[in-house]
Amino acid sequence: MMTTTARRPAVQVTDFKKGNEMAALAARQVDYHVMGYYPITPSTEIAEELDEMYSRGEHSTKMVPADGEHGAAGICYGAAVAGGRVLNATSANGLLYALEQLPVQSGTRFPMVLNVVTRSVSAPLDIRGDHSDLMMALSTGWIILLARDPQAAYDMNIMAVRIGEHPEVRLPVIVAMDGFFTSHQKRRVRYFEDAGVVKQFVGRPNTPVNALDAHHPVTIGAYMNDPDLINNKYQLKLAMDAAERIIPEVFAEYAELSGRRYPVMDCYRMEDAEAALFILNSAAETAKDAVDRLRAQGKKVGLVSPNVIRPFPAALVREALKSAKAVIIADRADSYGAHGGNMSLEVRAALKDDPDNRAYCLSRVYGLGGKDFYTADAEEMLGEALEAVNAGHVDVPFDYHGVTAGDLSATMEPAKPLTKEEMSPGVAHAEWDEASRSLKVNVGGPRQLTAVPDRIAPGHGACPGCGIFPSLKQFLAGVEGHVVLLFHTGCAEITTTPYPYSSHRVTYIHNLFQNGAATLSGVVEMYRERLRRQEIPPDEITFIMISGDGGMDIGMGPTIGAALRGHPMIVLEYDNEGYMNTGNQLSYATPLGHASSTSHVGPAQSGKGFQHKDTAQIMAATHIPYVFTSVEGLGTDLTRKAAKAQWHVRQGHFVYGKVLSVCPLSWRYDERLGTEVAKAAVDCCFFPVYEVENHKTTISYDPEQRQKRIPVTQWLGMMGKSKHLLGPEYAGVLKAFEDEVERRWRRLKAMHEHPLL
Numbered sequence: 001m002m003t004t005t006a007r008r009p010a011v012q013v014t015d016f017k018k019g020n021e022m023a024a025l026a027a028r029q030v031d032y033h034v035m036g037y038y039p040i041t042p043s044t045e046i047a048e049e050l051d052e053m054y055s056r057g058e059h060s061t062k063m064v065p066a067d068g069e070h071g072a073a074g075i076c077y078g079a080a081v082a083g084g085r086v087l088n089a090t091s092a093n094g095l096l097y098a099l100e101q102l103p104v105q106s107g108t109r110f111p112m113v114l115n116v117v118t119r120s121v122s123a124p125l126d127i128r129g130d131h132s133d134l135m136m137a138l139s140t141g142w143i144i145l146l147a148r149d150p151q152a153a154y155d156m157n158i159m160a161v162r163i164g165e166h167p168e169v170r171l172p173v174i175v176a177m178d179g180f181f182t183s184h185q186k187r188r189v190r191y192f193e194d195a196g197v198v199k200q201f202v203g204r205p206n207t208p209v210n211a212l213d214a215h216h217p218v219t220i221g222a223y224m225n226d227p228d229l230i231n232n233k234y235q236l237k238l239a240m241d242a243a244e245r246i247i248p249e250v251f252a253e254y255a256e257l258s259g260r261r262y263p264v265m266d267c268y269r270m271e272d273a274e275a276a277l278f279i280l281n282s283a284a285e286t287a288k289d290a291v292d293r294l295r296a297q298g299k300k301v302g303l304v305s306p307n308v309i310r311p312f313p314a315a316l317v318r319e320a321l322k323s324a325k326a327v328i329i330a331d332r333a334d335s336y337g338a339h340g341g342n343m344s345l346e347v348r349a350a351l352k353d354d355p356d357n358r359a360y361c362l363s364r365v366y367g368l369g370g371k372d373f374y375t376a377d378a379e380e381m382l383g384e385a386l387e388a389v390n391a392g393h394v395d396v397p398f399d400y401h402g403v404t405a406g407d408l409s410a411t412m413e414p415a416k417p418l419t420k421e422e423m424s425p426g427v428a429h430a431e432w433d434e435a436s437r438s439l440k441v442n443v444g445g446p447r448q449l450t451a452v453p454d455r456i457a458p459g460h461g462a463c464p465g466c467g468i469f470p471s472l473k474q475f476l477a478g479v480e481g482h483v484v485l486l487f488h489t490g491c492a493e494i495t496t497t498p499y500p501y502s503s504h505r506v507t508y509i510h511n512l513f514q515n516g517a518a519t520l521s522g523v524v525e526m527y528r529e530r531l532r533r534q535e536i537p538p539d540e541i542t543f544i545m546i547s548g549d550g551g552m553d554i555g556m557g558p559t560i561g562a563a564l565r566g567h568p569m570i571v572l573e574y575d576n577e578g579y580m581n582t583g584n585q586l587s588y589a590t591p592l593g594h595a596s597s598t599s600h601v602g603p604a605q606s607g608k609g610f611q612h613k614d615t616a617q618i619m620a621a622t623h624i625p626y627v628f629t630s631v632e633g634l635g636t637d638l639t640r641k642a643a644k645a646q647w648h649v650r651q652g653h654f655v656y657g658k659v660l661s662v663c664p665l666s667w668r669y670d671e672r673l674g675t676e677v678a679k680a681a682v683d684c685c686f687f688p689v690y691e692v693e694n695h696k697t698t699i700s701y702d703p704e705q706r707q708k709r710i711p712v713t714q715w716l717g718m719m720g721k722s723k724h725l726l727g728p729e730y731a732g733v734l735k736a737f738e739d740e741v742e743r744r745w746r747r748l749k750a751m752h753e754h755p756l757l
């Protein structure tokens with residue numbers, strides 16, 4: 001893959017690090033102006049590492065946590081047109097969610113660097129590595145460099161800046177490493193001791209056009225029709241052509257500096273190879289062992305593996321496979337229906353242009369969803385190619401490699417249906433009282449509520465002391481009859497549906513957390529339409545979406561949309577103040593100053609930099625008839641509100657509820673203290689418990705009136721994530737937080753007291 005050059009390289013440090021750490025290290029040394037990002041496994045660590053470094057004052061890159069990947073891509077585009085250096089990192093559906101912005105960035109020719117830590121695209125949801133995300137980016141006009149190991153993750157991240165910013169290129173660059181295989185596995189690595197070496201190599205950013213030069217106003221992104229558009233795109237094609245020339249030049253210059261030489265096409269033992277394997281990234285390193293083993297048996301095999309796939313090195317493919325008699329092209333993604341993955345189609349097309357090349361081509365899809373690729377797999381593939389050489393024909397031009405029958409007993413057993421009668425024990429009841437012109441609710445006492453069967457069975461994988469499931473239990477106890485649940489991605493989803501198991505005893509749907517409310521809207525509309533056409537029995541079903549607070553960042557738009565359309569359904573947000581299932585990154589609901597894995601506390605940063613999101617008030621502003629907040633353990637408050645919510649849905653309305661949900665793991669407190677921590681959040685007025693019913697705000701539990709109010713500091717001191725705020729050095733942050741809590745509480749009190757507010 002890389003060889004050592006003769007010239008003396010700059011001074012370097014030897015270390016043991018993983019790909020994500022190396023990408024972050026390179027970024028720290030480049031010292032980008034801005035990073036716009038949104039967490040998604042397995043790329044999140046890059047932002048986490050950089051945030052931690054920032055908190056220690058080790059770089060000055062402004063880290064901007066976006067509201068989703070589309071937003072992150074927008075932030076990056078804006079930052080790039082404003083003339084500075086820009087970084088992003090994403091994976092899987094995150095890349096797809098950003099995809100729409102990628103041609104905007106390349107089409108207007110603003111360079112930036114995007115790390116794609118490859119991962120399988122949902123559905124089914126799988127967090128491990130394949131190339132199904134990366135292959136979607138092939139036609140976006142971005143240069144794509146591959147980083148097959150942690151060392152390459154560092155080196156490519158540095159070279160990407162120079163390549164993309166070259167005056168003849170001016171294109172954004174993706175650096176792609178394999179999720180988990182490269183991003184999370186530590187290897188021996190070397191990096192420049194002095195960041196100045198990197199800074200000198202990348203030089204000062206050269207931005208011929210930018211949005212901040214008031215003396216030279218420019219129009220960026222003019223509307224363009226035919227005949228100009230095709231000419232514009234031709235220029236992009238020419239830029240890619242230029243990149244084909246410039247990439248090896250930059251690689252060579254970097255080799256002088258680092259001692260590490262990256263060929264555009266890595267050919268391993270191809271000199272006299274009759275059978276070759278074409279494969280990308282980390283799997284190529286594994287396959288080299290297979291080549292060695294087969295060579296030891298006297299078999300003429302070799303390996304071809306590009307370090308760049310955009311521009312696709314077609315000429316180098318032809319050159320590498322000039323004398324091969326068969327090539328097996330392995331793709332870690334399928335281009336469904338195309339009879340081969342993307343690389344296989346491109347290699348075949350490249351070879352077609354060499355009239356003398358008669359190599360048999362075999363296309364194989366392997367390693368989807370992170371399925372391991374061992375030396376034995378590469379041996380088997382090379383064996384197939386050798387067989388084609390010996391037989392003089394190809395039996396199976398395209399197939400999957402490594403598919404097994406699986407465990408045939410592993411089916412998702414349908415749950416024993418809960419009957420309408422079982423689910424309607426008459427414990428929770430809401431009724432309109434004309435005399436008082438209000439809704440009267442009766443939910444019985446806690447003992448009666450235990451008569452309601454659990455719709456979610458106890459066998460889930462959440463941490464001990466997790467607040468989600470007691471909250472869901474108390475909420476669902478107030479909803480009678482059939483329900484259909486839609487869960488956003490998050491801890492509640494991950495811990496209840498690990499295939500082939502499901503904790504759900506009622507119908508459950510998952511969609512990614514940017515789009516659940518729209519999905520449930522579709523379900524509701526179809527329910528109504530099929531009822532109208534008498535295609536389904538006239539059973540009442542209550543539709544409920546369960547989301548985390550993170551889902552109310554990225555999925556806020558569709559939720560507001562569903563509310564404005566007035567689709568009869570309940571959206572219940574469990575707010576644990578962060579993106580917990582992905583490792584405790586900040587969400588917009590994370591309070592000011594609180595520590596998370598993307599809001600570290602250190603000499604240069606005091607935890608999260610902005611105030612917590614007030615989703616309940618945002619939703620109240622859609623003027624839906626019922627919005628509530630609650631917390632588990634406040635008597636039967638949550639169950640009563642569930643009964644009310646169902647009543648409003650039965651009237652044909654959209655309802656929004658938000659529940660504070662404790663997370664011992666990431667809030668860092670003793671898991672036995674959950675109820676106290678939650679109660680303190682309410683008693684210090686950080687999390688007011690109230691409802692907005694028919695536009696009238698009523699505080700359900702007023703700690704002041706009950707003489708239970710405690711200082712905010714008492715709550716903050718209970719949790720490892722916020723304790724630091726009690727120290728004198730954070731007095732300013734604490735004051736800002738206390739003031740905001742007080743302002744919001746006073747405003748709520750005023751709304752409670754005044755019917756028109």
Ligand SMILES: Cc1ncc(C[n+]2csc(CCOP(=O)(O)OP(=O)(O)O)c2C)c(N)n1
Pocket residue numbers: 038039040041069093094097488489490491492512513514547548549550551552576578579580581582587
């Ligand atoms: C488009 C997209 N971006 C990012 C992710 C990664 N991701 C999945 S769940 C999650 C956080 C969810 O946070 P929240 O909704 O608060 O639920 P919690 O994990 O806290 O229960 C993130 C960042 C994803 N699956 N899809």
Ligand code: SF4
Pocket residue numbers: 461462463464465466467468491495576580581662663664665666
């Ligand atoms: S990380 Fe937190 S929210 Fe997620 S399961 Fe564990 S305790 Fe619950």
Ligand SMILES: [Mg+2]
Pocket residue numbers: 548549550574575576577578579580587
């Ligand atoms: Mg959360």
